[in-house]
Amino acid sequence: MFKPNRSNQGKKAVVVVGAGLGGMAAALRLACAGHRVEVWEKNAAPGGKLQERREAGFRWDLGPSLLTMPHVLDALFATAGEKREDWLTLERLPSACRYFWGDGTTLDEDAPFWARPDVARFLAHAEGIDALSGEAFLHYPPAEFWRAFTWRNLAHLRHLPKVMNCRTLEEEIARHIADPKVRQLFARFATYNGSHPARTPATFSIIPYIEARYGAWYVRGGMAAIGAAVHRLAEARGVRFRFGTEARSWRKEGGEHLVEDGAGTASRFDAVICNQDVLQASQGWLRAAFAEREKAALLRPALSTSALVVTLGLARRLPHIGHHSIFFSSDYAAEFAALFDRKTLPEEPTVYLASTCRTDPADAPPGGENVFLLVNAPAASALSPAETEAYVARVCAALPGRFPRLALPDLWREAIPGTRQIFTPADFARRDGSRGGALYGWASHSLRTAFLRPPISRRGVARLHFVGGTTHPGGGIPLVLLSANMVAERVDF
Numbered sequence: 001m002f003k004p005n006r007s008n009q010g011k012k013a014v015v016v017v018g019a020g021l022g023g024m025a026a027a028l029r030l031a032c033a034g035h036r037v038e039v040w041e042k043n044a045a046p047g048g049k050l051q052e053r054r055e056a057g058f059r060w061d062l063g064p065s066l067l068t069m070p071h072v073l074d075a076l077f078a079t080a081g082e083k084r085e086d087w088l089t090l091e092r093l094p095s096a097c098r099y100f101w102g103d104g105t106t107l108d109e110d111a112p113f114w115a116r117p118d119v120a121r122f123l124a125h126a127e128g129i130d131a132l133s134g135e136a137f138l139h140y141p142p143a144e145f146w147r148a149f150t151w152r153n154l155a156h157l158r159h160l161p162k163v164m165n166c167r168t169l170e171e172e173i174a175r176h177i178a179d180p181k182v183r184q185l186f187a188r189f190a191t192y193n194g195s196h197p198a199r200t201p202a203t204f205s206i207i208p209y210i211e212a213r214y215g216a217w218y219v220r221g222g223m224a225a226i227g228a229a230v231h232r233l234a235e236a237r238g239v240r241f242r243f244g245t246e247a248r249s250w251r252k253e254g255g256e257h258l259v260e261d262g263a264g265t266a267s268r269f270d271a272v273i274c275n276q277d278v279l280q281a282s283q284g285w286l287r288a289a290f291a292e293r294e295k296a297a298l299l300r301p302a303l304s305t306s307a308l309v310v311t312l313g314l315a316r317r318l319p320h321i322g323h324h325s326i327f328f329s330s331d332y333a334a335e336f337a338a339l340f341d342r343k344t345l346p347e348e349p350t351v352y353l354a355s356t357c358r359t360d361p362a363d364a365p366p367g368g369e370n371v372f373l374l375v376n377a378p379a380a381s382a383l384s385p386a387e388t389e390a391y392v393a394r395v396c397a398a399l400p401g402r403f404p405r406l407a408l409p410d411l412w413r414e415a416i417p418g419t420r421q422i423f424t425p426a427d428f429a430r431r432d433g434s435r436g437g438a439l440y441g442w443a444s445h446s447l448r449t450a451f452l453r454p455p456i457s458r459r460g461v462a463r464l465h466f467v468g469g470t471t472h473p474g475g476g477i478p479l480v481l482l483s484a485n486m487v488a489e490r491v492d493f
Helices: 021-032 070-079 117-139 142-148 151-163 169-176 180-193 202-214 224-236 278-283 292-298 332-342 385-402 425-432 447-451 477-491
Strands: 013-017 036-041 052-055 058-061 090-092 098-100 106-108 217-219 240-243 247-253 256-261 266-269 271-274 306-314 324-327 351-354 369-377 421-423 464-466
Touching: 013 021, 013 256, 013 266, 021 036, 021 070, 021 224, 021 271, 021 477, 052 306, 058 306, 058 369, 070 224, 070 477, 106 180, 117 142, 117 151, 117 169, 117 180, 117 202, 117 477, 151 202, 169 180, 169 202, 180 202, 202 447, 224 240, 256 271, 271 477, 278 292, 306 385, 306 425, 332 369, 369 385, 385 421, 464 477
Parallel strands: 013 036, 013 271, 036 240, 098 324, 271 464
Antiparallel strands: 052 058, 090 217, 098 106, 247 256, 256 266, 306 369, 306 421, 324 351, 351 369
């Protein structure tokens, strides 16, 4: 595990390109180890995907909407000698999500749900996967998985058949769960990394187990507060941030890295950490670090999904919904076929709705509702703004008829003027520097793309590393923080 060095001797110069959460966490850890660290960020603010919007008294998160494995966040603050609770207040949600089906069925992902006999059996299966592979996968890059295994945990090898098989997540769920609605609920966890449940390896059964074990948490003041707090702490520990600064090129010169910014100024560093989408960086400012065949190989696997994100402010509260709500498609297979086979927006999509004012009343005016909608979309979707708005309006208009017992209004039409805004895959591509606006890089549709993602260290190039959701171990707040920990361990000179 990463151990900070309080000595100032032997300081090295490190640049982190990208002020996403993973990049800032790596910068903070290296600054605490005594190195000179600066972070270049092309946008005007830190946080990467952890952004927010405020309008007319409403506030919406625009990125990750829940936190699990909060101990990983706590460990980051502890590295800097701080207590996370002095910087951020976390609240455990009694229900991680409320699920709705058109026939009126409702399920809450809460303690009674996890205690159901069929669900408990599935979790017991997934617990074995975690016992076998959790330590290795979450704390070591693939080439070093062996370091997690000692004589003390050899008994966990009995779970190896749960990992070494050709089943998909959808098939694994069907082996344990008979209820078709609960099957659909668990299949949705494939979308946590932007993938198709009928193509995702069965090992990803571990995702609902992790959520059940560690809970779903909300950050008081919004999820974007995480990025803001890590930014403030990194600055307090000496990290220099350069906003509005984009890396334009890289080359190795002797033992040093030369990185040129958008203004054409080249700076020398002892180490470089890329917190941009590896797929995009390899074709752009870091192209000199990759052979042509390697660049082509990185672009072959299918991309994860992107999303259409919609913010709406309502002057009244909605009945029945929770902090997080899912309105399921009546034909989940058709939805994923549209996303991954035809690469089009689904005719009847599953709709995710977050209303954080249910937990944090300050996020909406009294009596109002801050509605955040998300619909999965194929990466590189090329709809025009008018076509996109027409699609969102059609989805919102259809919801009351699809779920007649919920008394939902037409959310798009009822929204307060000025609060309606749509974010598209093209917007995410511009903001995050991601290929096609894909939220997680590769879709996890094979053992390679799931477990052998673009590595955190560039082979053959000393002290060139990658951090974030498109490298190991994957996307999501705890995973990018663990990625930062692995990188910091390997950059610590």
